[in-house]
Amino acid sequence: MIGRIVGLLLRYLYLYRRSAARVMGVVFWPVMDLLVWGFVTSYLEKAAVPQPVLFLLGAVIFWDVFYSSAQAITLSITEDIWGRNILNVFVSPVRVSELMIATSALGCLRALASAALLSVLAALFYGFHIASLGLALAPFLASLLLFGWAVGMMTTALILRYGQAAEALIWGVPFLIQPLSAAFYPVSVLPAWLRPVALAIPATHVFEGMREVLAGGAFPAARLAAAFALNAAYLAGASAFFVWMLGRVREKGYLARLGLE
Amino acid sequence: MDGLSFTVARGEIFGLLGPNGAGKTTTIQLLLGLTTPTAGEIRVLGLPLLENRREILQRCNFSSAYVSLPSNLTVRENLEVFARLYGVADRRRRIAEVLELFEISDTLKRLTGALSSGQATRLNLCKAFLNDPEILFLDEPTASLDPDIAEKVRVTLQRIQRERSVTMLYTSHNMREVEILCDRVLFLSRGRSVREGTPAEVLAASHAESLEQLFIAIARDGDVRDVSAPPGGPGGEKEADR
Numbered sequence: 001m002i003g004r005i006v007g008l009l010l011r012y013l014y015l016y017r018r019s020a021a022r023v024m025g026v027v028f029w030p031v032m033d034l035l036v037w038g039f040v041t042s043y044l045e046k047a048a049v050p051q052p053v054l055f056l057l058g059a060v061i062f063w064d065v066f067y068s069s070a071q072a073i074t075l076s077i078t079e080d081i082w083g084r085n086i087l088n089v090f091v092s093p094v095r096v097s098e099l100m101i102a103t104s105a106l107g108c109l110r111a112l113a114s115a116a117l118l119s120v121l122a123a124l125f126y127g128f129h130i131a132s133l134g135l136a137l138a139p140f141l142a143s144l145l146l147f148g149w150a151v152g153m154m155t156t157a158l159i160l161r162y163g164q165a166a167e168a169l170i171w172g173v174p175f176l177i178q179p180l181s182a183a184f185y186p187v188s189v190l191p192a193w194l195r196p197v198a199l200a201i202p203a204t205h206v207f208e209g210m211r212e213v214l215a216g217g218a219f220p221a222a223r224l225a226a227a228f229a230l231n232a233a234y235l236a237g238a239s240a241f242f243v244w245m246l247g248r249v250r251e252k253g254y255l256a257r258l259g260l261e
Numbered sequence: 262m263d264g265l266s267f268t269v270a271r272g273e274i275f276g277l278l279g280p281n282g283a284g285k286t287t288t289i290q291l292l293l294g295l296t297t298p299t300a301g302e303i304r305v306l307g308l309p310l311l312e313n314r315r316e317i318l319q320r321c322n323f324s325s326a327y328v329s330l331p332s333n334l335t336v337r338e339n340l341e342v343f344a345r346l347y348g349v350a351d352r353r354r355r356i357a358e359v360l361e362l363f364e365i366s367d368t369l370k371r372l373t374g375a376l377s378s379g380q381a382t383r384l385n386l387c388k389a390f391l392n393d394p395e396i397l398f399l400d401e402p403t404a405s406l407d408p409d410i411a412e413k414v415r416v417t418l419q420r421i422q423r424e425r426s427v428t429m430l431y432t433s434h435n436m437r438e439v440e441i442l443c444d445r446v447l448f449l450s451r452g453r454s455v456r457e458g459t460p461a462e463v464l465a466a467s468h469a470e471s472l473e474q475l476f477i478a479i480a481r482d483g484d485v486r487d488v489s490a491p492p493g494g495p496g497g498e499k500e501a502d503r
Contacts, residue, residue, distance in 0.1 A: 007345025011331070014338045084329040088388070091293045091398075092346040093319040250297045256290040 004094055008102030012076050013109075025071070030064045030114045034121055054214045057128040059183045059207060061118045065111045065141055066203055067174045069148025072107030073100075074155045074170040081163070081258055090255060096246060100239075103156075104149045111145060133213050136220060140206050143227040147202040150234035151177065157238075157245035163258050183207050202230040262287055262298075262452045269445075271395075272426035274418075276433065276443035278472070280480035283449040285432040286325075289398050292430065293323060306395060319347065324389035325400035326382065332374030336360070336384055339373055340391065347392035359387040363417060379410040386414065390421070396428045403438060411435075415442055436472035446472070450479050 016022045034057070077099075080086040089099070115130075122128040130137065155173050159166045180194070181203040187195050198204045209223035249255045262284050269275040277285040290296045292305060294314045303310040305317045330339040337356065344352040360366040363383040368376060376384060382405055389397055399418075403411040415438060421427055433439055439446060440460050448456040448463065456463050456479075460472055469475040 003345050003348055007342050010338070010345070011334070011342040014334050014342075015331070019333065080331075083331045083333075084327070085331050087295065087325070087328045088323070088330065088343070089346075090295060091318060091321075091323045092343065093315045093348075094346055095315065247297070250295065251299070253287070253290070253296040256287070256295045 001095075001098060004098050005102045005105070008089075008094065008099060009105055012072075012103070012106045015079070025068075026110060026114050027117065030068075030118050031121065033060050033064065034118050053126055054128060054132075055211055056184060057122050057126055058130065058133070058210050058214060061115055061122065061130060062140065062144055062203075062206060062210060063178070063183045064114050064118060066144040066148045066151075068111035068114050069104075069107040069145045070152040070155070070174055071148075071170060072110045073103040073149065073152030074159065076103045076106060077156045078159055078167060078170060081159070086258060087256070096243065100149075100153065100242070103152070107148055107152060108145055111148065112141075115141065133210065134219070136209060136213050136224065139224050139228075140210060143202055143206050143224065143231055146228075146231040146235060150231065150238040153235075153238040153242045157242040160249050160258065161245055161254060163254070177201065177203065180204070181207060186211060199226075200230065202227040202234060205230070262291065265449075265452070265454055266301075267447050267454065267457060269428060269430065271428055272422065273444045274422055274429045274431055274442050276431050276439045276446035277449065278432070278436075278439060278446050278476065279449035279455075280476070282451070284452040285449055286400055287452075288449070289323075289400055289430060289432065293321070293398060294318070319392070320394060321396040321398065322347075322389040322392055322394040323398040323400070324385045324402050326385075326402060326404035327400065328385070329381065330373050330384060330388060333372065335370055335372055336365070336368045336376070337370060339384070340387060343388050344391050349391055355391060356387075359390045362390065362421075363387055364413070378405040379407060382406055383410070383414065386417075393425070394427060396430070399429055399431045401432055401434065403433065403435065411438070418442065434476075436476050440472055448475070448479055455479060 016026070077086070080089055119130040122130065133140065151173055155166075155169045158169055180190075180198050181201045182190065182198050183203070187198050187204060187208060190198055205223045205227040209220035209227070212218075212220050212223070246255075249258075265284070265288065277288055279285055287296065291298055291303060292310070294310055294317075297311070305313075306320060308317055310317060330343075334342070340356045340359070341352055344355060349355050356369075357366065360369060363386055365376075365380050365383050365387070368380055368384070373381065373384060382402065386402060389399070402418075403414055406414060418429065419442065422429060431439070431443060443460060445457070445459050446463055447454055456467060456475070458466065463475065464470070464472065467475050467478070469478070
């Protein structure tokens with residue numbers, strides 16, 4: 001099992017060595033995000049908004065962890081569809097769980113690489129030290145990775161079912177979640193009717209908890225507990241959805257057709 | 262597919278033939294578990310497919326002219342990945358062996374996307390032989406090859422089949438190739454079996470001079486008939502009444 005997971009992981013990692021687009025995904029876009037938001041927050045700080053640099057830079061780094069985690073799963077599978085390699089993978093003795101673990105591990109590596117880079121740059125350019133989040137940092141990151149996996153799995157299930165027509169979801173789904181998860185502002189900014197929706201998203205509790213810690217609050221145990229409980233539900237739901245959809249896709253012959261699109 | 266039933270003996274090269282849309286590729290996809298049948302039972306290597314899919318896939322492999330290995334990986338990287346997926350021991354040695362088998366050892370460090378179509382096809386076959394499969398599913402494996410390379414591939418496949426008793430399910434539109442390679446054939450039309458046997462038996466039963474003649478008759482009439490009779494003549498009526 002380990003050998004196959006390493007095999008799948010290698011298959012995806014090899015691509016990074018000679019793909020400018022993939023390196024951009026790890027380096028360029030996150031750095032651009034950080035720079036843009038850094039300058040925006042610098043401006044806001046001058047406008048006397050309390051703690052804006054910390055809040056927004058922390059949110060940018062955290063958002064990228066979620067986004068990279070989700071995208072690594074969906075893009076890995078989609079690239080095998082684009083390259084007409086997906087049938088080679090599905091006719092090998094790979095379990096679906098092994099495929100998911102390998103792509104999730106890639107998501108983890110990719111997210112941590114981006115987060116590490118952004119953290120160094122944030123410290124150098126804006127004096128923001130992500131370590132100031134203290135003990136809550138690791139569970140915050142873990143929670144975002146888990147939510148990214150759940151979203152990635154659900155999106156991949158839809159891509160397997162609907163093929164290229166659903167590929168826009170790879171980029172679209174995270175940005176659909178972004179305004180609801182209150183990444184760059186508190187939930188209280190949202191309209192009252194939208195707040196329950198926001199609080200049903202694990203990432204919302206991470207961003208709220210992050211702001212509380214940065215504002216000098218205590219370790220956000222309740223926020224993290226809510227985030228992990230929601231993540232457990234989302235992951236269970238996403239796994240069940242993926243397995244159910246794969247069964248449907250096999251019954252209808254969509255999987256075979258997908259490899260030849 | 263409708264009412265399809267056939268058995269392939271160990272070590273046999275079995276041709277799945279028929280015009281486009283007849284169900285050849287679908288049959289292979291059913292046998293590989295890519296598509297779940299709505300009714301009936303599939304046994305591969307004597308085992309029910311649905312309950313033993315992983316074990317069966319571990320002992321089989323697949324190559325198709327319409328499926329590619331990732332173009333942005335080198336030949337070595339691609340083969341290493343699939344060697345791991347199939348749990349191949351001593352990967353380096355095995356990769357060297359299969360490359361040697363198909364005479365593309367010099368491509369080891371090249372990007373797969375930079376290979377000629379002939380080399381890429383042979384690389385697909387290298388992937389298919391990595392795990393020393395007991396059954397090999399080959400979907401038009403020589404479709405993109407020039408006659409010289411196609412001949413080399415056929416000779417290699419025949420040699421492997423003789424030496425290792427690998428069972429091969431083979432689809433092709435090249436009837437000359439089928440006559441050379443296949444021990445038995447099954448003609449499909451519109452998802453149904455219309456003729457099965459050795460090439461000689463099938464030709465005799467259809468009064469055809471060649472598999473190509475029979476293929477054309479099936480493609481045009483959609484069902485088997487006495488190809489010596491004109492289309493729509495007594496042979497066709499007889500078959501239609503059946």
